[in-house]
Amino acid sequence: MTNMILLKIGGSVLTDKSRESTLREDNLRMVARQIADAKSSRLILVHGAGSFGHPQVVKYLSKGLSASGMWRTHCAVRSLNTAFIDELQSQSAAALPIHPLNNVTLDAGRITHFDTNALELMLNNNIIPVLHGDVVMDRLDGFNVLSGDQIVAFLALKMRPKKVGVGTDVDGIMYQNRKLNHLNPGELEKYRDGILGSRSTDVTGGMLHKVVELLEIAKSGIQSEVFNAAYDGNITKFLTSHQDLGTTISTEKE
Ligand SMILES: Nc1ncnc2c1ncn2[C@@H]1O[C@H](COP(=O)(O)OP(=O)(O)O)[C@@H](O)[C@H]1O
Ligand SMILES: [Mg+2]
Numbered sequence: 001m002t003n004m005i006l007l008k009i010g011g012s013v014l015t016d017k018s019r020e021s022t023l024r025e026d027n028l029r030m031v032a033r034q035i036a037d038a039k040s041s042r043l044i045l046v047h048g049a050g051s052f053g054h055p056q057v058v059k060y061l062s063k064g065l066s067a068s069g070m071w072r073t074h075c076a077v078r079s080l081n082t083a084f085i086d087e088l089q090s091q092s093a094a095a096l097p098i099h100p101l102n103n104v105t106l107d108a109g110r111i112t113h114f115d116t117n118a119l120e121l122m123l124n125n126n127i128i129p130v131l132h133g134d135v136v137m138d139r140l141d142g143f144n145v146l147s148g149d150q151i152v153a154f155l156a157l158k159m160r161p162k163k164v165g166v167g168t169d170v171d172g173i174m175y176q177n178r179k180l181n182h183l184n185p186g187e188l189e190k191y192r193d194g195i196l197g198s199r200s201t202d203v204t205g206g207m208l209h210k211v212v213e214l215l216e217i218a219k220s221g222i223q224s225e226v227f228n229a230a231y232d233g234n235i236t237k238f239l240t241s242h243q244d245l246g247t248t249i250s251t252e253k254e
Pocket of ligand 2: 010011048198202204205206207
């Protein structure tokens with residue numbers, strides 16, 4: 001589907017990752033406003049869990065599968081999803097949730113089944129599906145944490161959108177205090193020592209995990225852009241222009 005756009009908004013943008021279950025309300029409004037104003041057709045949104053998921057996994061799920069731990073964690077991230085959709089709807093963006101707990105299963109942490117029927121019907125009806133990082137059932141491990149980043153990679157391969165954006169709280173992929181304008185799969189080893197986890201609690205692995213997921217889809221010909229979505233105006237630019245905003249990940253040599 002060539003005219004589709006896939007955009008992830010990091011938990012780092014929508015939440016205060018240093019304080020459990022705390023919204024960054026100004027950012028929530030700023031992000032929703034840009035999405036509503038852009039009026040992009042065929043937009044899929046994914047958001048991370050931020051402090052509405054990572055601390056809960058550590059607290060409630062460190063001993064393995066537990067329905068009550070999954071419920072508490074899922075409810076936390078679901079409340080972030082509800083707050084985001086409420087804000088989108090109040091700014092007249094037609095958005096509806098899709099909860100991975102009910103639509104996705106994993107094998108050892110990797111997606112094996114993903115029911116995208118509702119998502120496709122939403123797109124056909126000009127509704128923005130809003131997915132999120134979640135706890136989901138895993139055939140081998142009982143359960144696992146599914147990152148928003150893996151959801152992006154999976155949907156990018158399945159739906160082949162024309163643009164893939166990963167908004168986070170930094171300007172792009174940094175190496176030795178400089179932003180990389182471009183990264184291709186062959187360069188990961190060169191920069192690996194400087195691409196790390198998150199500075200906050202992030203059970204899915206911070207920037208390194210993001211980069212690994214995005215380099216993998218680059219190998220299948222899908223380019224993506226990691227950019228600072230906490231900076232007002234960048235989401236508008238991503239949705240409406242062809243400007244490079246942060247770090248472009250593709251197989252191209254710079
Ligand atoms: N080389 C790097 N470039 C940029 N960010 C990095 C790098 N290495 C580690 N990070 C960390 O990764 C974080 C982004 O990942 P994460 O916290 O998981 O964001 P999100 O909530 O958007 O998924 C940054 O805030 C930064 O602390
Ligand atoms: Mg993350």
